[in-house]
Amino acid sequence: MALLEVNHLGIVFGGLHAVDKFSLKIEKGQLYGLIGPNGAGKTTIFNMLTGVYKPNEGEIILDGMNITGMHPEKISKAGIARTFQNIRLFNDMTVLDNVKVGLHNQVRYSTLSGILRLPSYHEKENIMRGKAMSLLKIFGLEDEAYQKASNLPYGKQRKLEIARALATNPKLLLLDEPAAGMNPNETAELAETIHFVRNQFGVAILLIEHDMSFVMELCEKIVVVDYGSIIAQGDAQTVRNDPRVIAAYLGGE
Amino acid sequence: MNLKNISRTTRQNLVTYAIVIVAFAVIQVMSAAGMLSNSLTGQLIPICSYIIMAVSLNLTVGVLGELSLGHAGFMSVGAFSSAFFSVAVGDALPTWLTMILALLIGTAVAGVFGILIGIPVLRLQGDYLAIVTLAFGEIIKNLLNAFYIGIDGSGLHISMKDANALNMDESGRVIIKGAQGITGVNRMSTFTIGFVLVLITLVIVLNLIHSRTGRAIMSIRDNRIAAESVGINVTKYKMIAFTISAALAGMAGALYAHSLATVVAKKFDYNTSILILVFVVVGGMGNIRGSVIAAAILTVLPELLRSFSDYRMLVYAIVLILMMLFKQSPQIRSFCASVWERLRFGRLQAFFDRKKAQNTKKGA
Incomplete structure (x- = not known):
């Protein structure tokens, strides 16, 4: 059984079918690319998968559980984590605290033991700090752990977002343009990190990206959308040679 | 690296506690040496309750990031419920027990009001929340102005007309007398009690901020959508912050009420809410130590400026503007x-x- 199964997903914004009959199957641990021209509906699909928008039709099944139209918080608990196209960090908090917020549902203690500093507070905070620091290490952020998140350079902010998303222990990780604003070196490094994360955590990854060489090299399967509908699906080779994809990207009849 | 930075936040908190403790010690010594003027001595308990108010409002405004304009409403609820209790009990219980129970009752009742107000209000955001909390403060004030509540052998009597409408038997006592409020309150509050309550407030709020719950609350302030995406229950943590904030305001109200002989609703009006908000803004949003210092200085300042007589409020305003300039x-x-x-x-x-x-x- 596939980890994520999306069937005929659709959403309408005031008469406009932003996404129409979108279907997708992602296996455990798969690296999946979602590409398409600007305004094709890629981020809208992400927003439906994570509960920010409620789809008008279709269903989303994660690991056998129907999560269609559930609240974002519940979907996070079900096992989908995401990053955002326009970075959304907790800017006034430290880098470490950003990841600790991601660990919120993984390591728990009550509000009261937090206020009274009971033994469980110290024990759980230590576990949290250890987990958060090891995540930061993967992304090379351990030296910035006590800086304010907003003081990080752009590329590191993107990495921190991925670290925070991973902290929620997801089954599926959605990355919205993870390489945006990075130079070729940083992009290559990011591709390595994503590979490492997949192998280390066994998490399936669905990513939106405009850097074609990045997607083609990294992703095992790719789905192309245009005007809200799927126009091609398959491995990099198939997609690259598909006449409709070429038409969508380069123009044509 | 790790340990050094952990102790940095702890150190920051310890400095805050130290400031409060040293200030308390200095004032005790000065008052023993007779160096405090009468008017300043009279200000000591209000200062403590304003500090608690400012710190608790900072939890809503600075940490949760929601503007509340009705904080004095919760103070008022705490003041009236605790004063009602202590007047009704009279001297049936030892003073210290009455005081502790009154404080607990003020805290609890305001906390319950916090939950009741929070359920509808926290679904709103930004300006709407400010307007509804403002309305809450005014409604509480006007209701308390209109209520007559008395006690007799057969129990509680409530009326909104006047004391005669309560229809009590001879043993009856009117406790809340409409616009006259509650009279004959036992003035049990002392500066030491106020100091202990300030410390309790600081421990609660500072420990809360540096815990899992506090981080969840701050994440909502920084980015609600991202907070939801990592599985934070936004409504729950807003409620926790708002309720704790309201309960502490109730405690401040109970402390304040027992420093006065008469508790009237108009003491806790819109102006008081704004005054507390000024403390928070001047001290710095989310900066607990700032709130403590701002509340203390800005409460004392009008007294110190008494020699300027007519220009008092002008100087006060200028000081406020200068402080904001210095900060910004x-x-x-x-x-x-x-x-x-x-x-x-x-x-x-x-x-x-x-x-x-x-x-x-x-x-x-």
């Missing part, structure tokens, strides 16, 4: 930082620099 302006901040730097390490360096500059001047 990057030039002034960097100037202060450089002065501070020079005072600490750069004294010698600065001396040589000046000398060098003089020499070059001479050379030219």
Whole structure:
């Protein structure tokens, strides 16, 4: 059984079918690319998968559980984590605290033991700090752990977002343009990190990206959308040679 | 690296506690030496309750990031419920027990109001929340102005007309007398009680901020959508912050009420809410130590400025503006930082620099 199964997903914004009959199957641990021209509906699909928008039709099944139209918080608990196209960090908090917020549902203690500093507070905070620091290490952020998140350079902010998303222990990780604003070196490094994360955590990854060489090299399967509908699906080779994809990207009849 | 930084937040908190404790000790010594004026002595308990108010409002405004304009409403609820209790009990219980119970009742009742107000209000955001909390404060004030509540052998009597409408038997006592409020309150509050309550408030709020719950609350402030995406229950943590904030305001109200002989609703009006908000803004959003200091200074200031008589409020306003400028302006901040730097390490360096500059001047 596939980890994520999306069937005929659709959403309408005031008469406009932003996404129409979108279907997708992602296996455990798969690296999946979602590409398409600007305004094709890629981020809208992400927003439906994570509960920010409620789809008008279709269903989303994660690991056998129907999560269609559930609240974002519940979907996070079900096992989908995401990053955002326009970075959304907790800017006034430290880098470490950003990841600790991601660990919120993984390591728990009550509000009261937090206020009274009971033994469980110290024990759980230590576990949290250890987990958060090891995540930061993967992304090379351990030296910035006590800086304010907003003081990080752009590329590191993107990495921190991925670290925070991973902290929620997801089954599926959605990355919205993870390489945006990075130079070729940083992009290559990011591709390595994503590979490492997949192998280390066994998490399936669905990513939106405009850097074609990045997607083609990294992703095992790719789905192309245009005007809200799927126009091609398959491995990099198939997609690259598909006449409709070429038409969508380069123009044509 | 790890340990050093952990102790940095702890150290920050310890400094805050130390400031409060030292201030308390100094004032105790001064008052024992008879160096405090009468008016200042009278201000000590209000200062404590305003500090608690400012710290608790900072939890809503600075940490949760929601503007509340009705904080005095919760103070009022705490003040009336606790004063009602202590007047109704009279001297049936030992004073210390009555005081503790009154404080607990004030805290609890305000906390319950916090939950009741929070359920509908926290679904709103920004301006709407501010308007509804403002309305809540006014409604509470007007309701308490209109209520007559008395007690007799057969129990509680409530009326909104006047004391006669309560229809009590001879043993009856009117406790809340409409616009006259509650009279004959036992003035049990002391500066020491206020000091202990300030410390309790600080422990609760500072520990809360640096815990899992506090981080969840701050994440909602920083980015609600991202907070939801990592599985934070936004409504729940907003409620926790708002309720704790309201309960602490109730405690401050109970403390304040028992420093007065008469508790009237108009003490806790819109102006009080704004005054507390001024403390929070001047002290810095989310800066607990700032709230403590701002509340203390700005409560004492009008008293100290008494010699300016007519110009008192003018000077007060100017001080407020200057404090805001000092906090906001990057030039002034960097100037202060450089002065501070020079005072600490750069004294010698600065001396040589000046000398060098003089020499070059001479050379030219």
